[in-house]
Amino acid sequence: MNVFVLVVIGLVTGLTTVLFGFGGGFVTVPVIVWADAGLGADAAHVAVATSTVVMVVNAGVATAATDRGTVGLLRRSKALLLLLFVGGVGGALAARWASGPAVHWVFVAYLAATIIDLLARPGFLRRYATARSGQRGAAAGIPAALGMPIGAIAAFVGVGGSVMTVPLLRRSGHGMRTATSLANPLTFAIAAPALGVFLLEGTRLDASAAVFLLGSVDLGAAAALLIGALPIILVLRRRPPRIPDGLHAWSYLTLLIIVTAAMVAAP
Secondary structure, eight states: OOHHHHHHHHHHHHHHHHHHOOTTHHHHHHHHHHHTGGGGGGHHHHHHHHHHHHHHHHHHHHHHHSOHHHHGGGTTOHHHHHHHHHHHHHHHHHHHHSOHHHHHHHHHHHHHHHHHHHHHSTTSSSOOSSOOTTTTSGGGGOOGGGHHHHHHHHHHHTSOSHHHHHHHHHHTTOOHHHHHHHHHHHHHHHHHHHHHHHHHSOOOSOGGGOOOEETTEEHHHHHHHHHHHHHHHHHHHHSOOOOOHHHHHHHHHHHHHHHHHHHHHOO
16 A cells, blocks of 8 residues: 555545544554554564554544643543553553454444434434433543553454444433543553553564564554544644534444454454
8 A cells, every 4th residue: 555545545544633633543543454464474463563653643643633611621631641641551461462353343343333323222323412411521421430441452352442432422412522622531541551562672573574663553554544534634623613503413423334344354
């Protein structure tokens, strides 16, 4: 997969960061699995590590460009953020020792379970009219106790946790625009410590596949993806598109289905 294609896909990750709070992980993992297929079974592990770089940068930039009033909804979320951080470390350490196929199929199962949940349970495709009692206080609607499992699962499969945090935020009464904006700082709390683990680990991969690795991170792919992503994040965060809330939710679900299909088809 050439650099131009990765830059174009990076633009898509920028869009998903702003519109869906993904940080890019759900796009970059299947893309890098395809791009680094020459690594064989290790491609999924490199994809997870490389995706984490993209998420840290994308989520950090998106958070910095979000209005302070929205970010302020997390002001009572210190316990949640700490547990997301701890879970991110644990998930990244677990991913070091998991086989590539295991990471790959856990990713697929994670997405499939989320899709079923969004379709089966109320509160996402049509949000609650008002926040449920008491949930807008601590953690803007996400119980702190969920921080560690969310962080661990997300870091293990190379995503930012937004597939769990956005539905939780939405079911607590937030619109899609607010929920996806809050997902970015939560993603950063998971991805930053996970990235440290992936960069510091000694690579066991075959360098003959022409992949420039630092730890388990494919630096070339990460750079190309970020070149495409960052300009679109900066532009859209300053001039966010006006999308009807219901259409926004259905678009989120549709993207999850597309990514799941891509991962099932990946070599």
